[in-house]
Amino acid sequence: MVARLSDRNPVVSPEQLIEEMVPPSTFDSVSFDSYIPDPNEPSQAEAVARARDFVERAKKSRSGKKGLFSRKQTSQGVGLYLDGGFGVGKTHLLASIYHAMPAPKSFATFVELTHLVGALGFMNAVERLSEQNVLCIDEFELDDPGDTMIVSRLLTELTAKGVSIAATSNTLPGQLGEGRFAAQDFLREIKKLSAIFETIRVDGPDYRHRDLPPAPEPRSSEDVAALAEATEGATFDDFDELCAHLAKLHPSKYKELVDGVSLVCISGVHPAKDQSVALRIVVLADRLYDANIPVTVSGAKLDEIFTDEMLAGGYRKKYLRATSRLLALSRFAESAV
Incomplete structure (x- = not known):
């Protein structure tokens, strides 16, 4: 039959949910070196350079700094946001960031991240993800105010605990949710999210209109x-x-x-x-x-x-x-x- x-x-434990936060298997072997920038799109080579720089800054951020009495203090995590159309290699670069960072580290789509918070509860998710050196979020999208506020709170708390955040999307952070919701609370959260990231544009053919x-x-x-x-x-x-x-x-x-x-x-x-x-x-x-x-x-x-x-x-x-x-x-x- x-x-x-x-x-x-299926029964999925919290540990399994965290362990499964890795890039899809098609990106198992990608790297910055295997990304071939289009010579007609200089922003692509610039994006590779900035992604490499993000990895170095994220490593230094996580290593902490010495305080007044030589005790290491947690540094603020750094953020990188890769914006561009479909087919320009944003996920390739995001997975390359993931592979270049030391463990522990996590990779998930935006939807998977919101589902993780829903399954574990907010404080439990913060506790478990705060151990990561980097959190890579693919296909960042905000479809309702509830998700926006949850993710804004999550990323704010994680970066304060030293977790660096790299994300991809087709919408700039300041424009996420644009045209969908006009509530002032929503707009306030959008501004918080935008402040976390350094935005890098990755230009190239946009396949959304095909x-x-x-x-x-x-x-x-x-x-x-x-x-x-x-x-x-x-x-x-x-x-x-x-x-x-x-x-x-x-x-x-x-x-x-x-x-x-x-x-x-x-x-x-x-x-x-x-x-x-x-x-x-x-x-x-x-x-x-x-x-x-x-x-x-x-x-x-x-x-x-x-x-x-x-x-x-x-x-x-x-x-x-x-x-x-x-x-x-x-x-x-x-x-x-």
């Missing part, structure tokens, strides 16, 4: 079931049942949910019924993409999961990223069979 993701109920390539045609439900049956390590789920199961799991467990899976097969795919379902699919898509797990479906095409109304809202960037990643994984599935 084919396994189902809907039957999995049309997404067409999605593969869905298979029949019978074909999806047969493929799951014939593939060792595959899972086979009904779309609605899987979405209902995701609602019962904390998103911090999604990585463990797909651990060891060779192929994800889903029948009956259709547009997400509401934003909460859509956002859970985004997180699942990110975890599948990080693990390079192919996906094949029946029902609607994968580029139809997020409705036009959703794509016109504040989570547009998330939905486009998830769609692009799901399409890539579905093409991987097509080429693998």
